[in-house]
Amino acid sequence: MGWYEWSAQLLLIGLLAGAIPCILKLERTLAAVRRDRQALEASAAGLGEAVRMAEAASLRLRATAEGAGRQVAERLAAAEPMRDDLRYLVERAEGLADRLEGLVRMARPMAAPEPAAAVPSQAERDLLRALSQGLAGARSGR
Structure with a gap:
């Protein structure tokens, strides 16, 4: 072996020794990357499961909303004839109320109260009788 070979081998050993810290650092970094x-x-697996659950909930919500929409439409369809009937009854009632009001206005002058004759009540008659008997008894006792 010549001196060139010895120099080349020493240079190679020095380079390998200098590379060892870099290799150890790279190995730690790769281990951290594998853990991460x-x-x-x-x-990602948990996120995928959450996405599947959200999609299922969205489908259930959509189905519920469609069912509620159909129920509202059915109830509106059932309520429309009732609304029309009520509108008709209100119109008739307004007409009847107007007629009744006219009749009441016409009847008021006819129903004007006549001056009532003073009719004594039973208590007043009893009082008058007692007074007249008291006076009659007082006259006879003189």
Whole structure:
């Protein structure tokens, strides 16, 4: 072996020794990347499950909303004839109320109260009788 070979081998050993810290750092970084990758895959699996659950909930919500919409439409369809009947009854009632008001106005002059004759009540008659008997008894006792 010549001195060139020894120099080349020493240079190679020096380079390899200098590369060892970089290799250790790279190995730690790769281990951290592998751990993060596993955590990311687990998160992605959880996210996928959450997306599936959200889609299922969205479908159920849509179905519920459609069912509620159909119920509202059915109730509106059932209420329209009732609304028309009520409108007709209100119109008739307004006409009848107007006629009744006219009749009441016409009847008021006819029903004007006549001056009532003073009719004594039973208590007043009893009082008058007692007074007249008292006076008659007082006259006879003189």
